[in-house]
Amino acid sequence: VLKLRLFDIDGAYEVLQSAAAMGTGSGADPRLSVLTRYVAQLKAPRASSFMEDKDSATKSDALLLDMRKVFLDNDFTIGTVLRVTKASSMSEFIFVESRADALELGLLESAEEPNPMKPEEEGAPPRPSNMLVDLIRIFLLHRVLPLARLSQIFGPELCQSLLRLQAISTVEGDGCRLVSAEKAAAAVASDPVGCGALFAFSNIAVWPVEEDLLIATDFEQTFSSNELEPVMYLSEDSLALVCAAPRQKVESLLDACCGSGVQGIVALRHYAENAVFVDLNPRALLFAKFNLALNGLTQRVRGIYQGNLYEALPQGCGPFDAIVANPPFVPNPQGIASGGGAMFGNGGHTGEEVLASIIEGAARFLMPGGHVATVSMAPNVEEMPARLEGWFRAGAGNSTGCEALVFRGPPTPAEQYLPTSSTVETKRYQAALRRMGVTTMSEVITVLAVTEESTGSTISARLAGEPRTELWSDHIFLRMVVQSAGGAAIEDWQPEPSVASAPEREPAFPASAAGQGGYPDQPRRPAREGNLPGFQRGFFPAHCQTPAPEWEAVARELEEIAQRKLARR
Numbered sequence: 001v002l003k004l005r006l007f008d009i010d011g012a013y014e015v016l017q018s019a020a021a022m023g024t025g026s027g028a029d030p031r032l033s034v035l036t037r038y039v040a041q042l043k044a045p046r047a048s049s050f051m052e053d054k055d056s057a058t059k060s061d062a063l064l065l066d067m068r069k070v071f072l073d074n075d076f077t078i079g080t081v082l083r084v085t086k087a088s089s090m091s092e093f094i095f096v097e098s099r100a101d102a103l104e105l106g107l108l109e110s111a112e113e114p115n116p117m118k119p120e121e122e123g124a125p126p127r128p129s130n131m132l133v134d135l136i137r138i139f140l141l142h143r144v145l146p147l148a149r150l151s152q153i154f155g156p157e158l159c160q161s162l163l164r165l166q167a168i169s170t171v172e173g174d175g176c177r178l179v180s181a182e183k184a185a186a187a188v189a190s191d192p193v194g195c196g197a198l199f200a201f202s203n204i205a206v207w208p209v210e211e212d213l214l215i216a217t218d219f220e221q222t223f224s225s226n227e228l229e230p231v232m233y234l235s236e237d238s239l240a241l242v243c244a245a246p247r248q249k250v251e252s253l254l255d256a257c258c259g260s261g262v263q264g265i266v267a268l269r270h271y272a273e274n275a276v277f278v279d280l281n282p283r284a285l286l287f288a289k290f291n292l293a294l295n296g297l298t299q300r301v302r303g304i305y306q307g308n309l310y311e312a313l314p315q316g317c318g319p320f321d322a323i324v325a326n327p328p329f330v331p332n333p334q335g336i337a338s339g340g341g342a343m344f345g346n347g348g349h350t351g352e353e354v355l356a357s358i359i360e361g362a363a364r365f366l367m368p369g370g371h372v373a374t375v376s377m378a379p380n381v382e383e384m385p386a387r388l389e390g391w392f393r394a395g396a397g398n399s400t401g402c403e404a405l406v407f408r409g410p411p412t413p414a415e416q417y418l419p420t421s422s423t424v425e426t427k428r429y430q431a432a433l434r435r436m437g438v439t440t441m442s443e444v445i446t447v448l449a450v451t452e453e454s455t456g457s458t459i460s461a462r463l464a465g466e467p468r469t470e471l472w473s474d475h476i477f478l479r480m481v482v483q484s485a486g487g488a489a490i491e492d493w494q495p496e497p498s499v500a501s502a503p504e505r506e507p508a509f510p511a512s513a514a515g516q517g518g519y520p521d522q523p524r525r526p527a528r529e530g531n532l533p534g535f536q537r538g539f540f541p542a543h544c545q546t547p548a549p550e551w552e553a554v555a556r557e558l559e560e561i562a563q564r565k566l567a568r569r
Contacts (some may be wrong), residue, residue: 020175044169045203051286139206147195224342240472250321260290323372333432339419363396373494381442385461392434404448404461409471411440
């Protein structure tokens with residue numbers, strides 16, 4: 001436990017393997033097997049060769065298309081996943097370690113054979129296939145399954161490819177000892193039916209997106225360290241930008257801060273002819289390549305580059321017709337906030353350092369009439385139009401103009417925005433925000449269009465309409481209103497008061513819980529992301545709760561151990 005608290009995963013794994021070797025038999029602590037599995041799942045995705053493709057590109061792409069077909073043939077879609085697991089939103093799959101039991105119970109109940117003495121109701125939804133049940137269990141619930149089952153689902157060749165990629169890892173024995181990718185692949189090759197009696201788990205979460213897209217990311221429990229920066233799960237802000245980015249047909253698009261590549265992949269699916277992907281995190285590029293192949297879009301990619309935004313682009317790359325970006329946006333003055341330490345979250349001192357660079361370079365990397373769409377949390381949102389104008393002017397000078405709209409949610413007091421892990425850290429963080437003059441934080445979608453040369457060089461940004469409650473989760477508003485605000489439409493855009501939230505159509509990544517803008521007469525809806533065990537309430541404003549009840553017993557036991565140690569002193 002001490003090594004886990006210190007994030008020494010390799011050390012914890014070795015200690016637990018030694019304990020497992022000594023602790024077999026009827027007197028073994030049943031918690032040992034749970035811990036050994038958990039630590040194996042923490043260790044496996046941190047392998048140095050993770051997602052490094054050892055097959056030829058052509059063969060690998062063909063195999064991943066086979067993988068996609070398995071998912072889609074078994075109706076692995078948002079609607080079906082929610083229905084069969086009885087989840088109210090895909091957000092429940094983010095912090096899955098604390099929610100997997102309830103989700104799996106709902107899944108197994110949906111798959112249960114009907115009682116012959118009780119005929120099924122007419123029009124009842126179909127039961128999920130056994131394959132769909134196991135796909136959800138391993139790629140969303142992070143469960144362990146027999147490797148033989150995965151060989152049966154995907155076929156031996158694809159199963160071996162996933163093992164070599166280390167998208168899937170295997171363990172053996174009661175101690176859940178990790179097995180090398182080569183040994184596991186050899187077990188499948190020599191015995192596709194038994195597979196050496198090994199057990200397997202996925203190192204990647206696979207998310208259904210829109211109609212027929214699949215996006216792989218790290219699981220939430222894959223944490224940031226000096227050696228590894230995780231690729232963020234599909235969060236509420238990610239899905240908000242998917243819904244809000246304008247979808248006018250474009251020839252070329254840049255996905256900046258691409259992460260898993262979800263924004264560029266959605267663009268290629270719906271409105272972009274080709275795309276370029278950029279991220280500072282090399283691991284993100286591995287996921288982007290995997291996801292492009294998984295969705296059959298590799299041939300429409302013009303480049304995947306590692307580096308700092310536009311600096312990563314080779315000479316002659318660009319300009320583009322559109323840019324989409326979900327930049328890191330957690331304010332982290334002096335690196336105080338431990339919850340904002342991951343590369344995908346750390347927005348620098350103000351939270352807007354990366355966003356500012358994206359807007360500053362837009363004049364040089366967008367075609368006239370092109371647009372950039374971004375999602376972020378904005379400090380003091382009423383001042384954001386002036387900041388946008390300043391950033392754009394710094395890059396464009398007086399030669400290029402732009403029109404920008406800022407769609408925002410209601411402002412939340414800055415003292416409720418707490419990506420922190422202790423009382424001392426919280427006080428330091430809030431003091432730093434006060435020194436910077438930050439009083440509120442707001443959910444924001446920004447759409448900025450570079451004006452045509454004939455219209456002059458006026459730089460103008462403004463707030464769009466009134467604050468929109470639950471902006472990021474109001475997917476109907478984002479699709480019907482914000483999505484229409486790109487290109488030439490910005491100058492003439494006016495708010496449409498007739499577009500209201502539609503509570504009868506639950507978004508895939510929903511809004512806050514009842515009593516927080518939800519439905520008071522309905523059962524409590526799940527909290528939004530940011531509900532990290534150990535973090536203060538408010539990691540995302542107004543939606544974070546205390547740690548899950550499952551942690552309480554463990555916390556009490558650890559406290560008792562600490563008290564006994566103090567007493568012995």
